[in-house]
Amino acid sequence: MPKDAIGPIVQGQGISLTIDGQAVMGNKGQTILEAALAHDIDIPYLCYNPRISKTGACRICLVRVNETMFKTACTEPIAPDMRVVTEDPELTEIRKGILEMLLAEGDHNCLYCDANGACELQNLVMRYDAAMPSGDFPRRHRTIDEASSKGLKRNEDRCVLCGRCVKACAEVQLNNVWQFTGRGGNTHLTSDLDAKIGDSTCVNCGTCAQLCPTGAITLQPVLGRGANWDLKKESSICIYCGVGCKIDFFKNKGGQLVRALGHPDGPNQGHLCVKGRFGFDFIQKPARLSKPLIRENGAFKEATWDEALDFVAARLKEIKAQHGPDAVAALTSAKCTNEDNYLMQKFMRAMVGTNNVDHCARL
Amino acid sequence: MMNRETVSRIVAARGTGRENLMMVLRDLETLSGNNQLSPETLEHVAEEMNLPASAISGFVGFYTMFSTRPRARYVLRVCKSGPCHVMGSGTIFGALEKYLGIRPGQATADGLFFLEKCECLGVCSVAPAMMVNYDLHGNLTEAKIKDLIAAYRAKTPTAAEQSGPEVEGRACVIRSEGQTKRLLETVGRVDPSSIDSFLQHKGYAAVRKALAEYTPEQVLQIVKDSGLRGRGGAGFPAGLKWSFIPKGDMPKYVICNADEGEPGTFKDRILMEENPHLVLEGMLLCGYAIGAATGYIYVRGEFRRAIDRLQGAIAQARAKGLLGQGIAGSAFHFDIFVKEGGGAYVCGEESSLINSMEGLRGYPRFRPPFPAGSGFRNSPTTVNNVETFASTPLIVLNGADWYKSVGTAKCPGTKLFCLSGRLNRTGLAELPMGTTLREVIETHGGGMKDGGKFKFAQVGGSAGGILAADLLDLPLDIDQTLQAGVTLGSGAVLVCGEETCPVDFLLNILSFFDHESCGQCTPCRVGSAQLHHLARKLAGRKAAPGDIDRMVEKALLMKKASLCAMGQSPILPVTTMVRNFRQEFERHGHPDHNCPACDRTLQRLYRAE
Numbered sequence: 001m002p003k004d005a006i007g008p009i010v011q012g013q014g015i016s017l018t019i020d021g022q023a024v025m026g027n028k029g030q031t032i033l034e035a036a037l038a039h040d041i042d043i044p045y046l047c048y049n050p051r052i053s054k055t056g057a058c059r060i061c062l063v064r065v066n067e068t069m070f071k072t073a074c075t076e077p078i079a080p081d082m083r084v085v086t087e088d089p090e091l092t093e094i095r096k097g098i099l100e101m102l103l104a105e106g107d108h109n110c111l112y113c114d115a116n117g118a119c120e121l122q123n124l125v126m127r128y129d130a131a132m133p134s135g136d137f138p139r140r141h142r143t144i145d146e147a148s149s150k151g152l153k154r155n156e157d158r159c160v161l162c163g164r165c166v167k168a169c170a171e172v173q174l175n176n177v178w179q180f181t182g183r184g185g186n187t188h189l190t191s192d193l194d195a196k197i198g199d200s201t202c203v204n205c206g207t208c209a210q211l212c213p214t215g216a217i218t219l220q221p222v223l224g225r226g227a228n229w230d231l232k233k234e235s236s237i238c239i240y241c242g243v244g245c246k247i248d249f250f251k252n253k254g255g256q257l258v259r260a261l262g263h264p265d266g267p268n269q270g271h272l273c274v275k276g277r278f279g280f281d282f283i284q285k286p287a288r289l290s291k292p293l294i295r296e297n298g299a300f301k302e303a304t305w306d307e308a309l310d311f312v313a314a315r316l317k318e319i320k321a322q323h324g325p326d327a328v329a330a331l332t333s334a335k336c337t338n339e340d341n342y343l344m345q346k347f348m349r350a351m352v353g354t355n356n357v358d359h360c361a362r363l
Numbered sequence: 364m365m366n367r368e369t370v371s372r373i374v375a376a377r378g379t380g381r382e383n384l385m386m387v388l389r390d391l392e393t394l395s396g397n398n399q400l401s402p403e404t405l406e407h408v409a410e411e412m413n414l415p416a417s418a419i420s421g422f423v424g425f426y427t428m429f430s431t432r433p434r435a436r437y438v439l440r441v442c443k444s445g446p447c448h449v450m451g452s453g454t455i456f457g458a459l460e461k462y463l464g465i466r467p468g469q470a471t472a473d474g475l476f477f478l479e480k481c482e483c484l485g486v487c488s489v490a491p492a493m494m495v496n497y498d499l500h501g502n503l504t505e506a507k508i509k510d511l512i513a514a515y516r517a518k519t520p521t522a523a524e525q526s527g528p529e530v531e532g533r534a535c536v537i538r539s540e541g542q543t544k545r546l547l548e549t550v551g552r553v554d555p556s557s558i559d560s561f562l563q564h565k566g567y568a569a570v571r572k573a574l575a576e577y578t579p580e581q582v583l584q585i586v587k588d589s590g591l592r593g594r595g596g597a598g599f600p601a602g603l604k605w606s607f608i609p610k611g612d613m614p615k616y617v618i619c620n621a622d623e624g625e626p627g628t629f630k631d632r633i634l635m636e637e638n639p640h641l642v643l644e645g646m647l648l649c650g651y652a653i654g655a656a657t658g659y660i661y662v663r664g665e666f667r668r669a670i671d672r673l674q675g676a677i678a679q680a681r682a683k684g685l686l687g688q689g690i691a692g693s694a695f696h697f698d699i700f701v702k703e704g705g706g707a708y709v710c711g712e713e714s715s716l717i718n719s720m721e722g723l724r725g726y727p728r729f730r731p732p733f734p735a736g737s738g739f740r741n742s743p744t745t746v747n748n749v750e751t752f753a754s755t756p757l758i759v760l761n762g763a764d765w766y767k768s769v770g771t772a773k774c775p776g777t778k779l780f781c782l783s784g785r786l787n788r789t790g791l792a793e794l795p796m797g798t799t800l801r802e803v804i805e806t807h808g809g810g811m812k813d814g815g816k817f818k819f820a821q822v823g824g825s826a827g828g829i830l831a832a833d834l835l836d837l838p839l840d841i842d843q844t845l846q847a848g849v850t851l852g853s854g855a856v857l858v859c860g861e862e863t864c865p866v867d868f869l870l871n872i873l874s875f876f877d878h879e880s881c882g883q884c885t886p887c888r889v890g891s892a893q894l895h896h897l898a899r900k901l902a903g904r905k906a907a908p909g910d911i912d913r914m915v916e917k918a919l920l921m922k923k924a925s926l927c928a929m930g931q932s933p934i935l936p937v938t939t940m941v942r943n944f945r946q947e948f949e950r951h952g953h954p955d956h957n958c959p960a961c962d963r964t965l966q967r968l969y970r971a972e
Contacts, residue, residue, distance in 0.1 A: 056729035057884045059924045070923055075729040097920040101889035137893050161882065176415035180724065181424030185892035187882030190424070192416040193402055
């Protein structure tokens, strides 16, 4: 969680407490987990995510409060003089027990899991040395839908029912495609009325996949194109519109872009739309234009920028002189910045002398 | 097939708000003719109510009374919970298979009957019981099943309840000497369908007295002084709970928790069926004390007769000016509405209940915020049990000292005990707090059935502890049971004789928790399923060494880590059962151990799975 999301301590409203013996100041309304993270104190969690409302369901973040009580750090508000212990033998045992329950419930074999190496459950299992429990507990078999959507792959046998996807869809994208249905051990996801995700009202923003702590919902483009630990991250700005979403692109060993995740610090605060999430494959297609082309005798010929611009300027002047300025029109693109678009309409009105200006986003 | 116009008409009648989803779906299921909510119907509902399709799917999938698959004209729901199990519900499944050729999950070829196993129907004194659509029938035998099937073949389904006379409230009250009848004093004498009859028995006198003589603070103080503790099971002081509601002018809600789902408990149903105005009066007093103007009664959907009588009582009270604007000529406004449940034990947990009322899946909410600060519609809300509300008019009318004149020092008043199981007399008895189990069984239950020998009793419902003979003289009140490592809970007393196998009994309880866990938090969702699995292995003489201790460990983890009280419940029956009957448990660990009880259960209830 970015520390500045917590905000500075409001004068006169600070709450002092201790976490693992360390004196900590927090704001009224903060949870134990928020106060801890702001001070680089590590409390493990699964269902919590700063981008969605609190859930309190996975119970991994259970901490000891004032010696006798167990509280979920993600939901419990801090209070003056509260004493919080984030790890002790009993808490470790509880967390390990919960992790082993999750392991027994699903199919959590990292060897063939898409999230291997980038899995929050795996990290916790390693941290707590959890293992498959004995007891021959039957595994829950839930929906596996690998192909109906070009954006998302769904393998609910990897699901820990943390509910991040449900809330991501409802609270971030405001689309409400995901929901839990069934009850108890038979609880599982539904998209719309038990539709396949590809046939549902999903708009492929991919937020559910980005927030999924395991390999239950994954992004299709990366599959089979590199192990998580081989992917290199490069942050960039989305080229599709003027919002300027910050994207973390991931490149595989062969130099191909294979995955896009929303960066938490951009104006998008981690969110992406379908274009930013999936619309990057063109850059590595051979048909992509990388040099200006001028059509001569019905065929395109490569040209330099100087040649191309001189050609365009000459033709615009000719057309204006011969047919008047209204014979020229400009259509600009949402892929340009606001500044680019401003310059284009200024150029058309002031230099060419026409109001024939339009933009693809108007459609 | 349900057309769009029908759905539109029902939604218009019930209201488009999400809070009406339960009733819209109930109406549509009844209209379907085969007790089905088809995907097409649900799509129409989503569009007509402007709700996401996923929300409808999630809602229908949570409440077990609904089905998206076709069932039949009549759904037979046979109770498999503790009291019915002990009293032979297994034979009912056998009889139905014999006469109809169907097992749970199957329909007859003529489309008339669909069989389901269900959890407690709240008529445990006439166990074994079943529900046919919304009609309850008890004291079932093979012969009675045969007659009922024949009768339903000749009938057309109706929305009006046509339950058997044996399940009516007054028929389920024990007539024994030595009861302290306060709540039950007028049962059988008051006509529940007539407000005039209630008025002749000091009806609404407490409300009139409070409005004329007391300030809201004084009413609250009287309830506090009386020491009345919540009768739903947790025993939290009622007056203290009410005092947590913030003062000031804002929407506040009084909710009566009538989702009586704890197996073996049927007291609230009887109060609502026989004395509905007493419950309304208690809610009015609470509303006056905390400054609320609206009350809701959340009744489990299975209690058709109670719902009908409450609806009738509310209409009559409104006509008499005892609900609505300016009650009894005062400046106090209060109205009450009925909400229905859809088949989910967890909705008896107050925050689940609130979510259910809002048209959501019945997931409990994490606390804080507590309902007193942010409950129904995120407004201050108090949720109390039916018996708690029904007690308050008597307290306000007769005073706190009168109330404390019976019971124990810290748990004053009377308690409704729900007697079921292997007793000569089963039903409801009103006894002072602190009555011993021995007196409950011998004096009011008429002793063990057929001269059998007492083996154990489960007190407090499926979430309650097991009391063996060593605790027969334990005074049953809220604190003394806790000190003895058991609980009073809802007041259910399920008595079992020597023939009851503790492993079979525990399997029954743990299958209940597995079925009823909401699935939200990890420990309860996975833990309940794992406990059920371990018990099933043990019942099948297939347990691994250490499985008994593993059960205790799982239940302990659930106790420590679960989100709500439900996940914290299995520990009590598991540990008390294992503590009392460890040897029998260990015998089941041997593959060659003979146990006809476990064999029967596995054969009847697990074969089809």
